[in-house]
Amino acid sequence: MFEFENVRIIAAKELRDSLRNRWFLIFTVAFAGLALALSAIGQSSGTQLRFSGYGRTAASLINLVLLFIPLIGLTLGATNLAGDRENGTLAYLLAQPVNHAEVILGKYLGMAASLFATITLGFGLAGVALALQGNSGDVGGYVATIVLAYLLALAMLSLGFFMAAFVKKTASALGGSLFVWLLLVFIGDLGIMGTAVVTQMPIEAVFFIAMLNPLQLFKVSSILTIQASLEVLGPVGVYATEQFGAALLPLATIGLLLWIIIPLIGALLLFTRQEKFVWS
Amino acid sequence: MITAKNLTKRYGEAFALDNVNFTIEAGESVALWGANGAGKTTTIRCLLGVHSFDGELMVNDVDVRRNSKKARRMMGYVPQEATFYDMSVLETLTFYARLKKTPLPRIDEVLAQVQLADHSRKHVNALSGGMKQRLALAVALLSDPPILILDEPTANLDVAAQRDFIHQIQALNRQGKTIIFSSHRFDEVMALASRVLVLDKGKLTLECPPPALVEKLGLQRWMRLWIPPEQRDSALQVLQSQGYAYRPNAHTVYVRIGDAGKVAPLRALESAQIIIEDFDLLDGELVPSEEV
Structure with a gap:
């Protein structure tokens, strides 16, 4: 029988562990510092986007989220689970009156809470700084961007958990998560662009391939929350706006949700069936 | 009471356990004896319900295969080398007490029972091997389970720590706890077990009192x-x-x-x-x- 109380206990432990994790704290301080700096820079200089106040800062923070949150989410998810398995704490925990689902979900929610804290701190500090400067504007879009950043963090964490099911060593999990991060952040974009140019790929194909990347889903949906059109993304953005219109935001959000749910279920199924892996 | 009927565990084509049958009565202290790879640890993992298996395994009328979590509530587990999260002794016990739905005042009792009361504020990494095993025993005793399962619990301890640990387990057995432990240490088996289940290549080859091991196995x-x-x-x-x-x-x-x-x-x-x-x-x- 599934007991949510066990999930809560394990999540609380994971949250506390994350807050004691030196690397996590460095990530958080760096993210918050850069968010604050971007809000200040955004106010003092023009950007290619015609935003003001919260909208301008949200636009700047999107790029920061695209770099930082996948890195933290992937590495935290993959190394935590792989590390617990490698050092034997996972096996010892599973020998207690808990089940796999409670353990995996507890760990997931605990780490998710710590990621939410990082995002909230970064966006919160930037938001407070804007308010102190007397800025107003699209606060709703700003908050929506925060929520979408939460979803991206969950998706990256799910992917990290899923990757942890395939590696035996923590070092491999770290290497794998950094590779996937590079793939999603840089190689994915450049690869699609390069392939599109060389093969003269139709614009709709470029769009659909790009939408397989959870980072692009976040980018599209968050831009849509702070402005109505995707013109800023060029011809692909124009195509997407024309083709999908108002349905694009819910579709991109559903895409992000699928990136959360599918890898997490996959990770749970793999861990439940990998008794020899856990108990090696 | 614990009963195993045709307990079988396979890894691909290889049998880790092959149609093992045994019964362990409440209050017994039973040793699982055998060389490395004989199936001792696999038997323990099946008992804990953390390994899938064929056959039937019942712990106090609970079917381990169908309700392993309920079965684990009745068992405290001490591994060969317990690994703990990055916490203090007290935090570790609090974490596991909550998972076992044990009232927190019980923590002081088990700390005293395993003689770790003076070390409760210590970080687990600062504990010696013997203290870590005692902490694992404390975790196992939190919910005062009727059954204790120990997987080569003294294998990594020095002689003095082995002796202390064995005395503690003897005392728990005298208090009525059922003890199931794996070992390849003859002294440990002689000191702790009332009965020995001898495993060899996944098969239960012999059941006897410990002194009979010497004669029946040509053990010296x-x-x-x-x-x-x-x-x-x-x-x-x-x-x-x-x-x-x-x-x-x-x-x-x-x-x-x-x-x-x-x-x-x-x-x-x-x-x-x-x-x-x-x-x-x-x-x-x-x-x-x-x-x-």
């Missing part, structure tokens, strides 16, 4: 003595004259421990003014060849 106990080189020949003469089986080695002498126990050859050498610099026991070793 040996000790290794460190004797100064200048007294070595004299020592061998004494051992021979007293009828002890022995085997000289490069720097040591192996002496078989007979029915008179391990002190007898030591006393014989001591009374002949032979200095014994050190000794250790080769628990559960099969008969060494080239016996003299």
Whole structure:
């Protein structure tokens, strides 16, 4: 029988562990510092986007989220689970009156809470700084961007958990998560662009391939929350706006949700069936 | 009561357990005995319900395969080498107490029971191997389960820590707890077990009281003595004259421990003014060849 109380206990432990994790704290301080700096820079200089106040800062923070949150989410998810398995704490925990689902979900929610804290701190500090400067504007879009950043963090964490099911060593999990991060952040974009140019790929194909990347889903949906059109993304953005219109935001959000749910279920199924892996 | 019927565990084509059947009554202390790979640890993992298996395994009328979590509520588990999260002793016990739905005041009781009360604020990484095993025992005892399962619990402990740990388990058995432990240490089995289940390549080959192991398995106990080189020949003469089986080695002498126990050859050498610099026991070793 599934007991949510066990999930809560394990999540609380994971949250506390994350807050004691030196690397996590460095990530958080760096993210918050850069968010604050971007809000200040955004106010003092023009950007290619015609935003003001919260909208301008949200636009700047999107790029920061695209770099930082996948890195933290992937590495935290993959190394935590792989590390617990490698050092034997996972096996010892599973020998207690808990089940796999409670353990995996507890760990997931605990780490998710710590990621939410990082995002909230970064966006919160930037938001407070804007308010102190007397800025107003699209606060709703700003908050929506925060929520979408939460979803991206969950998706990256799910992917990290899923990757942890395939590696035996923590070092491999770290290497794998950094590779996937590079793939999603840089190689994915450049690869699609390069392939599109060389093969003269139709614009709709470029769009659909790009939408397989959870980072692009976040980018599209968050831009849509702070402005109505995707013109800023060029011809692909124009195509997407024309083709999908108002349905694009819910579709991109559903895409992000699928990136959360599918890898997490996959990770749970793999861990439940990998008794020899856990108990090696 | 624990019953296993046709307990079978396969890894691909290989059988880790092959149609194992046994019954363990409440209050018994049962040793799972066998060489590495015999199936001791696999049996324990099946009992805990953390390994899938074929056959039937019942713990106090709970079907382990169908409700392993409920079965685990009745069992406390001490692994060979417990690994804990990055917390203090008290935080560790609090975490597991919450998972086991144990009232937090119980933590003080188990800390006192395993003699870790003075170390509760220590970080787990600051504990010695013996203390870590005692902490694992404390975790196992939190919910006061009727059954304790121990997987080679003293394998990584020094002699003094082994003795302390065994005394604690003996006391728990006297209090009525059912003890199931795996071991390949003959001394441990003799001290703790009321019955031995002998496993060999996944099969249960023998069930007997511990003293019968010596006879039924041709098991002999040996000790290794460190004797100064200048007294070595004299020592061998004494051992021979007293009828002890022995085997000289490069720097040591192996002496078989007979029915008179391990002190007898030591006393014989001591009374002949032979200095014994050190000794250790080769628990559960099969008969060494080239016996003299």
